[in-house]
Amino acid sequence: MPAPTEARASRQAVVHIVGDWQHWLDRLGLKVPRALCGAYLAAEGPDDGPDQDAPVCDRCERRASRHSLAELVRARCANRRARAATADRWAEAATFEDLCGLTAQWLEGELAFHPGGYDEPDPETTELLPVLADLNRIGFLTEASQPGATDPGYDGAGWQQRAAVQGYVTDETLRRVLALTAQTHGLLYVVHDPSDRIRQDAVVVTTRAGRPYTVFGVWLPPSNTRMTYGSWCSREIGAVVNQAHQVTLIDPEWGREDVLWPALTELLQPHAD
Template sequence: MPRSAARTWSAARTLDDLGELTAQWLEGGLATLAGGAYRGGPDEETAPLVPALAALNRAGCVTIQSQPGLDGPAFDGCRWQQRAAVMCLTDTAGLQRLTRTAHGAGLLLAVHRADRRGPVRDILVTTWGGDEHTSFGGRLRKSHVRLEYRGCHRDAVRAAEDAHQVTLVDPQWGRNSLLWPRLTRQLDSLTP
């Protein structure tokens, strides 16, 4: 990890700090995520989601995983399907906002804490040739959170360990017109 990025991440103390730095990485202002992961910015498929994801990070929800809805051929010609999905860390107020958004929009929801699993274990979000490929929403144990945020100040790591782990998934394959607009509207309502 470049020294300047390492210094920036080590200065983070709160979940809000982690969210701001994640937003900066999404927008190209930081070379890497915490721990040196994902050099060079987000995947190409994430580019249209950057404004919504950056705003979500600045609204108290630190994104860990996200993907757009897709439905089409994979590199091998097999059908590739994705559900629009996002997983983030947030405080209790953020959990309440995201839960209301999920219930109001009919989104699939998984919620965990690092020290206890919620009722929904994983949500399938990607299939490849009709076979299950990727799931979001599994519980991250404290050891995983510490690894994800290695190099950050212990206060920021502790905040991430103590956060609610919230995953929202569009139930329809290939669609991008539900999850992202709902999150954007929710974020707009928070702006004074």
């Protein structure tokens, strides 16, 4: 059984109690006239954590540093493997339905990144993720989305948002259902035919300090598809996306959150498992 060792930490002598020494010191009523190492203080079993308020000896600090570095290396290696596997998944996509399914998986956190350059969805869409994933699974390849909001922004300026979603649709029946949903709930509906080559007027969906900041509904040229999928997916996939209708639904009222997304949830009910 190794004996206690002493070290210096934070200008205070610290005794590192190893193994059963603490138990026998307590049984014999002996008091160590220096602070005990926080890595072992009050630890009654191997699964007990360290005392965060107690000083830690140099030995344990070095061990913790090495342990943290090892964890960092393992995490980076795991992330690299996950990204490589994700890249393979995007490269293997052969149909529009494949893209929709992979986008749904990314929205649910099952893939390491999206070809558009995002590791994860924007935090503001967290509550929308289940609906967005299901929309992709029925054939609405979402390209952008946002909730309604009227709260001050991160910079303190006054921001306003309209709830909105835009993306690509190849199925004519789904496109008609989306149009009917927009008509039923009083939503703005913008659609671009694959043959469109004119940049139509966009709809402002976000303002900052009263000035337009973000627009939805504008026609997206083939270069947008190349920029999003070109580095990760096949050329054939890009051509398929460019032949899809571009569909946008927007709540006309600023800040409203209880119309567009509930309407889309209702649309999804027939497809629920």
